[in-house]
Amino acid sequence: MQRYEKLVQIAKLIDNPPPKSLPDWELALKVLFYIPPFCIDVIGNIMVILIVILNKRMRTTTNVLIVNLSVADISVAIFCMWIHVGVEFTRDWHFGPFFCRFHLFIKVVAVTSSVLTMTIISVERFMAIVFPLRGKIKIKVAIFAIVVSWLLSVGTASPYLFVMREESLQFKNRRKIECVEKWPEYYNSSCGRVMPHRKLYYTLAVTVMYVVPVIIMAVTYTIIVIKLIFKKVPGGGRNSEAHERRKRKVITMLIAILVSFVICWTPQQYLLLWDAYRSATFDKNMRVIKYVALYLAYSNSAINPIMYAGFNENFRRGFVDVFRCVLWRERNRVHSDMISTAQPNGNRLPTVSTVTGRDSSRRHLAVGKPEANVAATSSNKIM
Numbered sequence: 001m002q003r004y005e006k007l008v009q010i011a012k013l014i015d016n017p018p019p020k021s022l023p024d025w026e027l028a029l030k031v032l033f034y035i036p037p038f039c040i041d042v043i044g045n046i047m048v049i050l051i052v053i054l055n056k057r058m059r060t061t062t063n064v065l066i067v068n069l070s071v072a073d074i075s076v077a078i079f080c081m082w083i084h085v086g087v088e089f090t091r092d093w094h095f096g097p098f099f100c101r102f103h104l105f106i107k108v109v110a111v112t113s114s115v116l117t118m119t120i121i122s123v124e125r126f127m128a129i130v131f132p133l134r135g136k137i138k139i140k141v142a143i144f145a146i147v148v149s150w151l152l153s154v155g156t157a158s159p160y161l162f163v164m165r166e167e168s169l170q171f172k173n174r175r176k177i178e179c180v181e182k183w184p185e186y187y188n189s190s191c192g193r194v195m196p197h198r199k200l201y202y203t204l205a206v207t208v209m210y211v212v213p214v215i216i217m218a219v220t221y222t223i224i225v226i227k228l229i230f231k232k233v234p235g236g237g238r239n240s241e242a243h244e245r246r247k248r249k250v251i252t253m254l255i256a257i258l259v260s261f262v263i264c265w266t267p268q269q270y271l272l273l274w275d276a277y278r279s280a281t282f283d284k285n286m287r288v289i290k291y292v293a294l295y296l297a298y299s300n301s302a303i304n305p306i307m308y309a310g311f312n313e314n315f316r317r318g319f320v321d322v323f324r325c326v327l328w329r330e331r332n333r334v335h336s337d338m339i340s341t342a343q344p345n346g347n348r349l350p351t352v353s354t355v356t357g358r359d360s361s362r363r364h365l366a367v368g369k370p371e372a373n374v375a376a377t378s379s380n381k382i383m
Helices: 002-015 024-054 061-090 096-130 139-157 196-230 238-277 286-308 313-342 352-365 370-382
Strands: 164-170 175-181 186-188 192-194
Touching: 024 061, 024 286, 024 313, 061 096, 061 139, 061 286, 096 139, 096 164, 096 196, 096 238, 096 286, 139 196, 196 238, 238 286
Parallel strands: none
Antiparallel strands: 164 175, 186 192
């Protein structure tokens, strides 16, 4: 075994010479590409969470699941995106042995939780639309499903806590530190290195994180679309036209969610299986392909708040009201500062505009106000 490990180290030095530093323009592009999805992910999902927290009428079963999805997607931005950018930028591992073990663990936890939550949302929508009288899922059941999804995510990611290691490679000109996987393996004269545990793990991970969710989402959303297409509204006129518009919107949203999920996640899942079962040496061009695949996968976390909240009228109104509230508070703060500066002793006096600003802020945050809900109630029956 020791002789084999030495041969592996020699082979690495021969087949994988120290990578050349990337051109400045390529580094700049790779960093810039991550700025839009990172900002949309963090800002969009924080807005979704705030809207649900600040408005009691928004605390429905679906919105509780969407909040959990936002928490998972923010975790993807914080624990996944910047690490990927850092490794691409330096081409080395500079985050220490602890984070070498921890970063892939938390990454898989966040990504798996996000995917499983999307699957739970599809089931919840299926039950609410296909079985409207007896299929409504209560918030307590949704919270239980959320807890189970996080526990399953932790279980899926836990092997990374044991197999990730820092590895130091000494080249002629410099020393390179990598964060690599060290799975149990044995050597076979005909097959070379054999890592059955790694193959088994990645097969199960792709099944849990991609295959099963895609099947469930495809089946539930297809049935929902068929149900909506053949559903007829009694009567006619404006009510029928409004129902058709809402129906087209929901169908468009469901198709967009499924298509974006498949487009964003298929390349990464294919690469995981290819990397686990490949027998050929690592191709230089695979670094670019892996970058693009991970970029697409992470971008799905930025697309989610647009898909799930952007298509919902109450969420759109909530986005506008939160921005309006922030601008109103800032305007009144500046106005109050100007008044306090004008006082002889610099003491701030209560003003009518400040009090009015607080009241107005509360009114702005009332996304679920009755007059707004009258127009949105019929839409929510579908959404």
